[in-house]
Amino acid sequence: xxxxxxxxxHYPAGAEGIKGASLPPPGFYFRDYNMFYTxxxxxxxxxxxxxxxxxxxxxxxxxxxxxxxGADYGMDVIVPFGYMDWNLSTPGGKVSDDYSGIGDxxxxxxLLSWHLPQxxxxxxxxxxxxxxxxxxxxPDVLAKGFWSHMLTxxxxxxxxxxxxxxxxxxxxxxxxxxxxxxxxxxxxxYTLEFGLSKSLSKTIDAGLVGYWQQQTTDDEGATATTAHxxxxxxxxEISGVCPITGLLGSLRYVHEFNAEERPEGELITLTVTKRF
Numbered sequence: 001x002x003x004x005x006x007x008x009x010h011y012p013a014g015a016e017g018i019k020g021a022s023l024p025p026p027g028f029y030f031r032d033y034n035m036f037y038t039x040x041x042x043x044x045x046x047x048x049x050x051x052x053x054x055x056x057x058x059x060x061x062x063x064x065x066x067x068x069x070g071a072d073y074g075m076d077v078i079v080p081f082g083y084m085d086w087n088l089s090t091p092g093g094k095v096s097d098d099y100s101g102i103g104d105x106x107x108x109x110x111l112l113s114w115h116l117p118q119x120x121x122x123x124x125x126x127x128x129x130x131x132x133x134x135x136x137x138x139p140d141v142l143a144k145g146f147w148s149h150m151l152t153x154x155x156x157x158x159x160x161x162x163x164x165x166x167x168x169x170x171x172x173x174x175x176x177x178x179x180x181x182x183x184x185x186x187x188x189x190y191t192l193e194f195g196l197s198k199s200l201s202k203t204i205d206a207g208l209v210g211y212w213q214q215q216t217t218d219d220e221g222a223t224a225t226t227a228h229x230x231x232x233x234x235x236x237e238i239s240g241v242c243p244i245t246g247l248l249g250s251l252r253y254v255h256e257f258n259a260e261e262r263p264e265g266e267l268i269t270l271t272v273t274k275r276f
Contacts, residue, residue, distance in 0.1 A: 007140055007229055007262060008176050008186035008215050010104060010128040010148045012055065014267045017209035017237040017252045018195035020170040021154025022120040023113035024275070026063045026072055031273040033057040033078075037141075039256070039265025048089030051263065053141045055082040055103065063113065071112035071121075078106040082142045103132045103142040106150075118159070122170075124152040136181055146179040146186065164199040166207075184221035187228065190214050195237065203241050209252055210234040215261075229261035248273040 015033055033056070040050035063074035080103035087096040108126035128150065132143025154170035170193040176186040190213070197207030215228040235254035241247070252269040 007144075008219070009174060009189040009191065009213055009229075010106070010144055010176075011150060011172050011174060011189070011191050011213075012057075013191050013193060013211040013213040013231065014233060014252070014254050014269055015057075016170055016193050016195075017250065017269070018168060018197035018205055018207045018239060019120075019156050019166050020168045020193050020195055021122045022156045022166075022168065023072070023074065023111070023122050024061070024063060024273075025115075026065050026074075028276045029061040029063070029273060030276065031059040031061060031271065033059065034270040034272075036268040036270075037265055039263035041259075041264040042262075043259065043264070045261070045263065046088040048087065048094065049263065050088075051084060051086040051139060051141070051265070053082060053084035053086075055080055055142070057081075057103075061111075063111070068112060071114045071123075074111040074113065076108045076111060078108075080104070080106075080142065084139065084141050086139055097138055099138060099142070101133050101142060104144055105129045105131045118157065118161075118163075120156040122152065122154045126150045126152070128174075134179075134181060144179070144186075145181050147177040149175045166195070166197045166205070168193075168195045168197075170194070178221075182221065182223065184219050184224050187215045187217040187219050190216050197237070197239075203243065204238065205240070206238045207236070208234070209237045209254065211254070227261045230259060231256050231262045231264070232258040233267065235267075246275060 035055045037053045042049040057080040059078045061076040066073040083100040085098040110125040112123045114121040128148045134143040134145030156168040172191040174189040178185040193211045195209045233254040233256045237252040239250035254267045256264045
């Protein structure tokens with residue numbers, strides 16, 4: 001039996017926030033995502049469900065000097081690690097477990113970045129590799145057990161000449177492959193992340209952030225359901241850069257609501273970026 005319904009999306013909504021569609025100039029970067037997630041609300045889900053999860057996802061980004069269609073060409077890889085502790089009630093009693101390990105690796109061989117006077121644009125193609133230890137008896141936070149392909153397109157618009165205001169929309173669309181252990185082909189998934197920010201100084205930005213993640217097509221397979229999972233989140237973020245070290249950091253909090261076939265929880269994301 002499964003710990004909860006299969007969640008189609010590989011991409012963790014909430015990983016990006018303000019200026020999320022703006023990529024850095026040519027260079028080599030290390031970005032470290034730290035995501036803390038807690039939830040004890042699961043409408044129409046397993047009773048008595050609660051979960052705590054921590055995911056550390058190092059990302060290595062190389063933006064080259066090569067140009068494609070006027071854009072900087074780059075590539076990146078994300079290797080996530082994590083820990084989770086979860087509990088749920090079943091007819092046979094309460095079930096609880098904790099787990100730590102590597103998650104599914106994301107390879108993004110095609111990353112394009114345009115920097116126009118008042119607009120940044122980004123596009124990309126990525127593949128998620130089922131490198132994690134997937135199990136049907138626990139929530140699929142770290143490992144999904146299937147391959148998926150993801151297309152990305154986003155824009156950051158600076159409405160004022162000084163670029164103190166920024167509105168960012170980051171769109172991702174995933175095509176999921178069959179999960180071998182369950183013989184279920186999860187549906188396709190659309191994710192929108194958005195951010196509206198204001199520069200408080202030359203080094204600090206703050207603003208509102210949020211996301212909407214929606215399964216768009218039915219699961220396929222003998223035991224598949226027609227339910228489409230969804231979650232929506234809204235919160236705030238503050239980010240800043242240290243001129244001495246060159247470190248860029250951001251702290252984001254998001255509260256989830258209006259979920260379907262998914263838990264509703266709280267997400268805190270701490271991200272640190274360093275150029276080499």
